Amino acid sequence: MKKVIFALPLVFAACTAPETTKVAEAFDVKYLDHSVTACEDFFQHTAGGWIEENPIPETETRWGRFNELIETNKHRLRSILEEVSSGTYANGTDEQLIGDLFASAMDSVARNQAGLTPLEPYLDRVSQVTSIEELFTLMGENKFNGVGAPLSMYVSTDAKNSSAHALYVGQSGLGLPDRDYYLREDSAGLVLQQQYRDHIARVSALVGKQWDVEAIYRLEKAMANAMKSRVEMRNSVARYNPMTLEAWQTLAPDMPITAYMKAIGVEADTLINSSPEYFSRFNEACAETGLETWKQYYQWHVADAVANILNDEFETLNFEFYSKILNGIPQMNPRWKRAQGAVGSLGDQLGHLYADRYFPEESKAQVEAMVEDLRAAFRDRITGLNWMSDTTKEKALIKLEAFTYKIGYPDKWKNLSDLNLSRESYFENSKTISRYFTMDNLAKLDQPVDKDEWGMGAHIVNAYYNPLNNEVVFPAGILQPPFFNPDADDAINYGAIGGVIGHEFSHGFDDQGANYGADGNLENWWTDGDKERFEALTSKLTAQYDAYEVLPGVHVNGNLTLGENIADLGGLTLAYHAYVKHRGENEVALIDGFSDEQRIFLGWAQVWQMHGRDEYLKNQVVTDPHSPGKFRVNGPMSNMPEFNAAFGCENSGVAKAEADQIIIW
Ligand SMILES: [Zn+2]
Numbered sequence: 295m296k297k298v299i300f301a302l303p304l305v306f307a308a309c310t311a312p313e314t315t316k317v318a319e320a321f322d323v324k325y326l327d328h329s330v331t332a333c334e335d336f337f338q339h340t341a342g343g344w345i346e347e348n349p350i351p352e353t354e355t356r357w358g359r360f361n362e363l364i365e366t367n368k369h370r371l372r373s374i375l376e377e378v379s380s381g382t383y384a385n386g387t388d389e390q391l392i393g394d395l396f397a398s399a400m401d402s403v404a405r406n407q408a409g410l411t412p413l414e415p416y417l418d419r420v421s422q423v424t425s426i427e428e429l430f431t432l433m434g435e436n437k438f439n440g441v442g443a444p445l446s447m448y449v450s451t452d453a454k455n456s457s458a459h460a461l462y463v464g465q466s467g468l469g470l471p472d473r474d475y476y477l478r479e480d481s482a483g484l485v486l487q488q489q490y491r492d493h494i495a496r497v498s499a500l501v502g503k504q505w506d507v508e509a510i511y512r513l514e515k516a517m518a519n520a521m522k523s524r525v526e527m528r529n530s531v532a533r534y535n536p537m538t539l540e541a542w543q544t545l546a547p548d549m550p551i552t553a554y555m556k557a558i559g560v561e562a563d564t565l566i567n568s569s570p571e572y573f574s575r576f577n578e579a580c581a582e583t584g585l586e587t588w589k590q591y592y593q594w595h596v597a598d599a600v601a602n603i604l605n606d607e608f609e610t611l612n613f614e615f616y617s618k619i620l621n622g623i624p625q626m627n628p629r630w631k632r633a634q635g636a637v638g639s640l641g642d643q644l645g646h647l648y649a650d651r652y653f654p655e656e657s658k659a660q661v662e663a664m665v666e667d668l669r670a671a672f673r674d675r676i677t678g679l680n681w682m683s684d685t686t687k688e689k690a691l692i693k694l695e696a697f698t699y700k701i702g703y704p705d706k707w708k709n710l711s712d713l714n715l716s717r718e719s720y721f722e723n724s725k726t727i728s729r730y731f732t733m734d735n736l737a738k739l740d741q742p743v744d745k746d747e748w749g750m751g752a753h754i755v756n757a758y759y760n761p762l763n764n765e766v767v768f769p770a771g772i773l774q775p776p777f778f779n780p781d782a783d784d785a786i787n788y789g790a791i792g793g794v795i796g797h798e799f800s801h802g803f804d805d806q807g808a809n810y811g812a813d814g815n816l817e818n819w820w821t822d823g824d825k826e827r828f829e830a831l832t833s834k835l836t837a838q839y840d841a842y843e844v845l846p847g848v849h850v851n852g853n854l855t856l857g858e859n860i861a862d863l864g865g866l867t868l869a870y871h872a873y874v875k876h877r878g879e880n881e882v883a884l885i886d887g888f889s890d891e892q893r894i895f896l897g898w899a900q901v902w903q904m905h906g907r908d909e910y911l912k913n914q915v916v917t918d919p920h921s922p923g924k925f926r927v928n929g930p931m932s933n934m935p936e937f938n939a940a941f942g943c944e945n946s947g948v949a950k951a952e953a954d955q956i957i958i959w
Contacts (some may be wrong), residue, residue, distance in 0.1 A: 319781055320781070320783055320786045321782075324343060325340070325341070325342070325347070325903065326339060326340060326343055327342025329342070330342065333941055333942075333943035333946055333948060333949045335948055336895065336927055336928055336937075336941075337899065337925075337927040337948075340899040340927070341902065341905075341923075341927075344359070345904075350906070350907060352625040353625050353626065353628075354623065355623050355907050355910040356904060357904060357905060357906075359900060359901060359904065360902075363755050363775070363776070364755050367648075367753060367755060367771055368634060370651070371637075371648060371753060372630055374647050374648065375392065375393070375396045375633075375634060375637060378392055379392075379393040379396045379400070380393075386712065386713065388640075388643040388646055388647060388707075388710075390715075391640055391643055391710060391715050392640050392644055392647070394717045394723070395636065395637050395640065396633055396634070396636075396637050398717050398718065398723050399636045399637070400629060402629065405605050405721075406605045408604070408605070409604070409605050409607075412604065412721040412722075413501065413600055416439070417501060417503070417593050417597070420593045421589065423585075426548075426550060426580060426585060426588060429585070429589065429592065430550040430551070430553040430554045430557070431553045431557045433554060433557070434556070434557025435557045437557075437558055438558075438725075438732045439599075440724065440728035442466055442467070442599070443466065443592065444466065444467030444591075444592070445464070445465070445466050445554075446463065446464045447554070447555075447558065447560075448462055448736075449735050450462050450762075451743050451814070452566075453566075453810075454815055454816050455815065456743065456763070456814035456815050458743065459740075459742075459743060460566050461560060461564070461565050461566065462566045463551075463565045463567050463573075464567075464569065465520075465521045465527075465569050465572045465573075467514075468517060468518060469490065469595070471916070471917050472916050472917050473517075473518035473523065474523070475490075477519070489615065489619050490511070490615070491507050491508070493611075493615040493619075494507045494511070494594055495507045497597055497598065497608075498594070500608060500611060501593075503593060506587065509590065510591045510594055513583055513588070514591070516578075516583075517576060519575070520571070520575030520578075521572050522571070524916075524917070525853045527569070528853075528854070528857065529806070530761075530809045531809055531816065533569075534568075534816055535570050537566070537567045538563055539551075539552065539563060539565070542565065542573075545570060546573045546576065546577035546580070548577050548580040549573065558732075559736065560736055560739065598612075600721070603720055609626075609632075613626050620909065621910055623907075636724070639727050640727070641748075641754070642707050642748070642752075643707075643710065645748075645751035645770075648751075648752055648753035648770065648771075649753070652770065653703065653770035653773070654780075656780070657702065657770075657778065657780065661701050661702075661768060661773055662699075662701060664788070664791065664795060664872070665699050665701070667875065667876050668796050668799055668869065668872045669694060669695075669697065670872065670875065671875060672694055672796075672959070674871065675868065675871065676690050679959075681824070681827045681828070682827070683821055685824075686819070686821050686824040689811075689819040689820075690819075693764065693802065693811060695812075696764055696812035696813070697766060697799065697802065698763065698765040698766075699767070700765060700766075701767075701773075702752065702773065703748075703769070703770055704746065704752070706746060710730070713730050714726060715727070743763075745763055748769075750767065751769065751771075752771065753769070753770065754772070755774075756772060757769070757798050758798065759798040759801035759802055759807065761801070761809075761814060762814040764810065764812060764814045766799060766802075768791075768798075772791070773791065776790055776901055778791040782897075783882075784873065784876065784877070785873055785882070785890040785892075785894045785896075785897060786893050786894075786896065787897065788869050788876070788894055788897065789893065789895060789896060789897020789898040789899075790897040790898060792868075792873065792894075793865045793869040793901070795869070796865030796866065796868035796872070797862060797864070797866075798861070799865070800863075800868065803860075803864065803959060804857040804858075804860040804861050804864075805828075805857055806857050807857070808820070831956060831957075831958050835860065835958070836853055838852070838932075838956065839851075839855055839856075839929060842925050844912075844914075844915055845911055849915065850921050850922070851915055854918075858919050858920045858921060858926075859921060859925075859930075860958060860959075862921075863929070863930040863933055863934075863956070863958060864958060866898050866930045866931070867930070867957075870891075871936075873890070873894055877890065891936070891940040892940045895937060895940060898927065898930075902924075902926050902927045928948045932950045932955070933950065933956045933957065934955070935952055935955060935957075937949065938952070
C-alpha cells in the first residue's frame with residue numbers, strides 16, 4: 295500500500311495523476327537487489343536488478359541509465375535527420391547543412407564506389423616530401439584537413455587573462471589511446487601492442503604501402519616515453535608555460551615549429567607549452583629519426599584520421615581494432631548511428647533543431663531555481679567549514695557568487711550560413727567542416743573571448759564546468775529522466791540533477807578548479823595553511839579510490855580521478871543540503887517505504903545504474919578521469935554522515951565510521 299502525502303508544491307500536480315505510474319517513473323523499486331543491504335554495497339543494492347535485466351547491447355562497450363537516455367535521444371535525432379535530409383532547404387540553413395551532411399554520410403553506394411581514391415593525393419603529397427621542414431609544413435596544412443598528428447596546436451582562452459586568447463601547443467600524435475599503452479610490459483600489454491602493430495600493417499596493405507611498422511611503432515613509443523602522464527597533464531599550473539619562439543629554438547631546435555605555424559597562418563611571438571620536457575625529447579626524436587620513418591609515421595596518421603569517412607572496408611578494419619579489440623564491442627553500430635555521430639560536428643545546428651522540438655521551456659526555470667538552491671547550500675557549507683580560515687573563505691565565497699550558468703541551449707546560435715556542404719561526397723564535406731572550424735578557432739587569437747559561446751551541443755546528455763568562464767553548463771539533453779524528471783518527487787530530482795549541478799559547482803573547487811579565481815584566471819587565492827589542509831584531505835580521497843578494485847588486479851587511479859571524485863562527493867553533499875533547505879519544515883511522507891532523505895541517495899544512484907565490459911573498464915582506468923559507476927555511488931556515500939543517518943548504517947561495507955569520513959566541501 296502506498297500512501298503518499300506530498301508536501302511540496304512541485305509534486306502536488308503529481309497527486310492528480312495515477313500515483314503508481316508517476317512514482318515508478320521516479321525510481322523503480324523493482325530494480326533493487328535485496329541480496330545486499332544498502333549499507334553493505336549501495337551500488338549493488340540499487341543497481342543490481344537493473345543490471346540483471348539490461349545486458350550490454352552487442353554494439354556497446356558499457357550500458358546504463360545514462361546510455362538509455364542517449365539512445366532515446368539518438369532516435370529523436372534520427373527523426374530530425376531523416377526529415378531534413380529528405381527535404382529541400384535554402385543553402386546555409388541549419389536544415390540544409392545537417393540534412394546534406396547526414397545524406398552524404400548515409401550514401402554507402404557513393405562512399406564504396408569512391409573507395410580509397412580520395413585519400414591517395416594526401417598520401418602522395420607525403421611521399422613527395424624531401425625534408426623534415428617540408429614535412430612540418432605539410433603537417434600544418436593538413437591540420438585543416440582534420441589530421442592532428444604529431445602535435446596539438448590551437449587557440450583557447452588565456453588561462454592567466456581569461457578575457458583574451460592565447461596559442462597553445464601540446465603533446466599528441468599517438469595511435470593508441472594513451473602513452474601508458476606503450477609503456478606496459480605485462481603480457482596482456484605486450485599482446486595489445488602487437489595487435490596495434492598488426493593493425494598498422496593491415497592499414498598499410500589496404501592503402502597499398504609497405505610501411506616499416508616496427509619503425510613507426512618505435513617512433514610512437516619514443517614519443518610516448520617523452521610524454522607527461524594523464525595525471526601530470528591534469529595539473530593546471532604545470533601546464534601553463536608561456537614560451538617565446540626564441541626560447542623554442544633553444545628547447546627544440548630540430549623541430550621546425552615555425553614552418554608549421556606558417557602553414558597554419560598563425561603569427562604569435564608566444565606559445566603556451568603544456569609539456570616543455572616532451573618537446574625537448576621530441577626534438578631528440580626529430581634528430582634521430584630518419585625522414586623516411588617520419589613520412590611513414592605521418593602517412594599512417596593521415597590514413598587513420600580518415601578511416602571512418604571513406605568506404606566500408608576501411609571502416610570495418612578500423613572497428614576491428616579500436617572498437618572490438620580495445621573496447622570489446624562485438625558488433626558495429628548501424629549506419630544511421632554512425633552517420634549521426636558525424637553530424638555531431640555541427641553541434642549548434644543539430645542542438646538548435648533538437649531544442650526547438652524537445653526542450654520544454656518550463657524546465658529552464660525549474661533548473662535555474664535548483665542552481666540557486668545549490669549555490670545557497672554551497673554558501674552555507676563554505677561558511678561552516680572547520681578546516682578553512684576566514685581569509686580563504688571570503689575568497690571562496692566571492693568565487694561562488696561569481697559563478698554563471700547556462701541552461702538548455704544558447705541565447706544565440708552560431709551562424710554557419712557561409713559553410714558549403716553538399717550531398718556529393720562525405721569525404722569532402724568532412725574536410726570542409728574541418729577547415730571551417732580550424733580557421734574559426736585560429737582566427738580567435740586576436741579576438742576577445744565570447745563568454746556566451748557553448749562548448750557542447752544542446753542535444754548532448756552531459757554537463758560541464760568551465761573554469762576559464764567560471765560557469766556551469768547544462769544542455770537540454772541532460773535535463774530529462776533519470777536526471778531531471780518533472781513528475782518525480784523533489785528528493786529524487788535533488789539527488790539526480792541536483793547532484794549533477796552540485797558536481798559541476800564543486801569542479802570550481804576541486805584540486806585543479808581551485809587554482810582558478812572568480813574571473814576565471816589561474817591565480818592563487820588560498821593561504822598556504824588552507825592549501826595544505828585542503829591537500830591533506832584530497833590525498834586521503836586519492837588513497838581511498840586507489841584501493842578500489844575494478845577487476846582482479848585492476849585498480850582505479852586515485853590521482854587521475856581526483857577532480858571527479860571531489861566533485862561527486864561535493865556534489866551529492868550539496869544536493870542533500872540544498873534539498874533539506876528547500877523542504878524546510880514540511881513533512882514528506884514515505885514513498886515505496888523510503889524517506890525523502892533516502893530518496894536523495896536513490897536519485898543519485900539511479901543515474902549510475904550501469905555496467906561495462908572488461909575491456910571498457912581496463913580502458914577507463916587508464917584514460918577516463920571519471921571513476922566507474924559503482925564508485926561514483928559508493929565513493930561519495932561512504933564519506934557522508936548524512937548517508938549513514940538516512941539508512942541507519944554504521945561502520946560496515948560502504949559505510950565508514952564517522953571518524954574516518956573525508957569531508958571536504
Ligand atoms: Zn565532472
